Amino acid sequence: MEPERYELSEPSRYTFTLERREFMRVFGGGLVVMVAAVDLLAQESGRGRAQGRGETPSLAAWLHIDEQGHVQVSTGKVEIGQNIRTSLAQTVSDELRVPISAIAMVMADTDKTPFDAGTFGSQTTPRMAPQLARAAATAREMLIDQAAARWQVDRGTLAARNGTIVASDGRTLSYGELTKGQALSGTVSAQPSLQPAAEWNVRGTSPGKVDGRDFVTGRHAYTPDVTRPGLMYGRIIRPEGYGGTLRRVDDGGAFAMAGVTVVRDGDFLGVVAPTERAAARAAAAIQATWNVPAGQPSSDTVYDYLKKNVDRAVAPAIEALPMPAGVVRTFDATYRIPYIAHVPLEPRAAVAEWQDGKLTVWTGTQRPFGVRTELSETFRIAEDKVRVIVPDMGSGYGGKHTGDAAIEAARLAKAANRPVKLVWTRAEEFAWAYFRPAGVIDIKSGVDANGRILGWAFDNWNSGNSGLQTPYDIPAASNVFHPSKSPLRQGSYRALAATANHYAREMHMDTMARALGIDALEFRFRHLKDARMRAVLTAVAEKSGWPKPSVAGRSLGIACGTEKAGYVATSAEVSKTPAGFKVERIVIAFECGAIVNPDGLKNQVEGSVVQALGGALFEAIDFADGQVRNGTMEQYRVPRFKDVPAIETILLDRRDIPSAGAGESSLIAVAPAIGSAVRGFGQVDTALPIRLLKA
């Protein structure tokens, strides 16, 4: 996988070392299997296991079975709504042969789970799940060894089943009986015997979300619901615009309020109060004036700005790549992609508590260990004096990689010498989080007399390099990413730049097919060798009735792509309305290797389609003079019930292919499918969101 600039924000500079005795002291007894992070890397690079170097390998995960047979599995991954608490438990359940109900997943707590770089890039299923599978298989084999020794029988006559080891004569020993009074520890063996996907029992099925009841009863405590003894409440007073520095503060009004502390530290300005409402009132009572840099780009001028402010000048592909001999016709286009916001329903929030020089922070982040580093650096304390705990989150979509709220709450808590809760308002969430990068994409392509693409030049300014490379078979292709200085704070977003790059590429494929009078599906097939891409396209074409829309007068569009090792094709059927167009029906086919949880995957794919509708149809940050101008839920429209068309999902299960992550890739072909469909009614603007220019 190509590194994505906006996701790999920092290398991990922390190694988790483990004292085994300490571990056993903590657990009391039972069986522990540790997964060394180096194991996986060594195996993947074909170098075999690193051994005999006398070092404690850094841990990736561990699995513990206690004397009652309860299983605890620890991973630094975060549950964001992508359902890994359930899918990882399925993996362990399958390999360890225990019911899912016997497994507790311990996740995203820097004091209790091994280092993890973060939950992003759809890496949990392809990387963490195999590690846990091997840990579970190793534990299972150790238990079989224990039973064989106890019964004095050949281990080959024993089987693991439903939390017990079963002998050929019918005798059984439960895992709890086997681990009772023991202190067994192991590391994952090089080649534990894993179930092939064809023999999965629990993976490949759809058990419900393991803690689903906590969500339908409202019992689940997200970060804003965390409470502590003596808790106080914080608010931040924000600059009047980006880059604002504090000029003058009149805090007399807040100061006079009972129990209110005003915290000013450089340009940081906040309040702490005994209640949430008192904090809001105190913040409102503060009169602050700010110096905001003038002449900041706006959402209208940003595209020129991005092209003029590249990190380093590299010749654009559209200029550097000569069109090969045989090209008889060329096509040029420019696409503009606006900044968009993640709008997680759970705003950024944190509860921070200082106790005896140690800082504990509950916060919603996709990078608990990264936030620990941020806190350690900000407050100049050792990382082992910082604990970050992430309650299962009210989503993130790539928007919660940083520790803003954690740092702010910790600063306030330090000043107040009490635990402090800070929950960002929606206005803060819109203005002071970060955005999916805006970008400009220029394309030049050339075809021969038979309509075959011979040359392809593609320049992406600032959006990012995910999905940059074309999947089409083109003799001369050059795809270049030009990082720029972004006027707004930008970062990761579900599927990253793959959405922008696929929009431009697929719309351009559609442009060429139309101009050449070739069916858009046929045109793609002529340039596609990859059987997996052809398979998803074929599935969508069949289900959608390509090329005929299901209702006369409607228009059908199609697009495809691959991202994070998943393959997707999408068709969109649109109708004409007085205001423009309406999306009536989406058919999507997705293939991500062997499917771990079919219903969970379907949920992710449908959700991705809905989320992608927002960027395709109406989401764009409107900004000028260092301020967001549409930073409310009323003004910044996200998809709602009435926006949702009929969605038909086809999941292609390839048990012969390792599972890829599936939380992101199915976004990427929605916008170009809609855009190409709308072209059936007239010219479409080259900027997102999609606009019908004239009928």
Next chain:
Amino acid sequence: MARYQLRVNGKDREVDAEPGDSLLSILRYDFGLTGSRFGCGEGQCGACTVLLDGAGARSCVTKVGSVGSKAITTIESLATGEHLHPVQQAFLETEAFQCGYCTSGMIMATVGLLKTNPNPSEQDIARLMDRSVCRCGTYPRIVKAVRLAAQRMQTTTSSEGGR
């Protein structure tokens, strides 16, 4: 600051507040009923939805001074012990959530909706729930969950009526 008497989940509660303070803030911070979530504070996302005298209301823009004697029902009182309300059960079975942050509000909005419209069509549901946001995009499942709950509650009601 005034003292307000509120009827919350069948119990009388008292709170000192300004008349313009939001009901959501009081539920969450004074009464510890955190199942109603803060999403936007604008009445636009529905994560804070509760029932006032049986009708869905956005507690984040409901001023405590306007509640009066109306009965407030939150997600915490919907289940009877471990026995889930049919709407909760339907959401659970159809897995009509991903991150779950909107779920309390969606469930309360559904309970309110079914009181006035016991057999809503898919179009009715989309129209009447349109101001509730699921950012994870599980709308198709929520529609299914509402339909399932409606069917079951109608069956229950008619069989009870027959007795």
